[in-house]
Amino acid sequence: MYDIERALQSFHSMKLDDIMPPIASMPVVTVDTSVLTVLKILRTRHHVWVVEDRESMRLKGVIRYLDVIDILLPPEAYKFKLGMTSRSLRSILGGAEKAIDVAERDVLTIERDSTVLDALLKMRRYRAQVLAVVDGDRLVGEVSLRLLINEFLRLLRVGDVKWTRHGSSSQSESP
Template identity: 55%
Template sequence: MSEVEKALQTFHSLKVKQVMPPLASMPIVTKDSPVVDVLKLLRTRHHVWVVNNRDDMKLEGVIRYINIVDVLLPPELQKARLGNISHLFKSILGGADRAEHVMERNVLTINEDASVLEALTKMKRYKVPLLAIIDENGKLVGEISLRILVNEFMRLMRIGGAQWSQSGSSSQSE
């Protein structure tokens, strides 16, 4: 077995709680936080987690950078579709003033004891680069992203001394 294969095998067997960043470094607001606070965080982040309160940390939703378009547009420029008018009410001009008004409620989660392989499989299945990590009580304890996973795999490669050699590269020297 090659060094790269060994690194991948080790990587896949890690628990997501072993590679997740500290909770203090995550962008988190409570559901009653002003939308302005969310926007401040989104200036430097791609998402913000929404919890019920700082004590319980029960995951309520997520606000993604891309969804802020709905918040900034006036309601009359939103296209209402039959059965889906919720995005009309996400506009600041439509009355959205707290995080709970603009968050996505259906958040993809994974248990803190799940493996990296399980996280990667879920990301692929649902075509998402980010999962909330929760404990058995639905408490937000971390996050795992494709970027975090790539960084961890590269760290394992350096520690193990594995060299990545890509055959068939267009930059081969002869």
């Protein structure tokens, strides 16, 4: 009998390489992309990956939706005493012009041959909703919590399992 526990075991052992979306569908810009172009992308996306160039795809950073606050604030909005902070320099008025100027360079990554379980554990540890999938220093994909939820639900439909009121699983009935 195919049940929720078996579905979870299958789900946890899936390779990220097998479920991540094509790179062409991901929000990716190069280091020299203008901040205004990045803002246009962030109107409909939660993040943008910043790569050195489209050929090498070397990951250089990420710009998240919430980073827009720093981009739009004036440098004087930051209370500091010992000179400019890196956050204030991310502001357009602080001199930020290109994607690399506003990108967070400390990106959470996971190797492409990792499993869903590896990704979930890393997401929980760092309270992250998305990870860059890399092959060395090259961006090859992404894995998000939304993708994992969709993949798990797809797996349940394929396995013909449904949730019951009591939190257990059972075979769904055919009409």
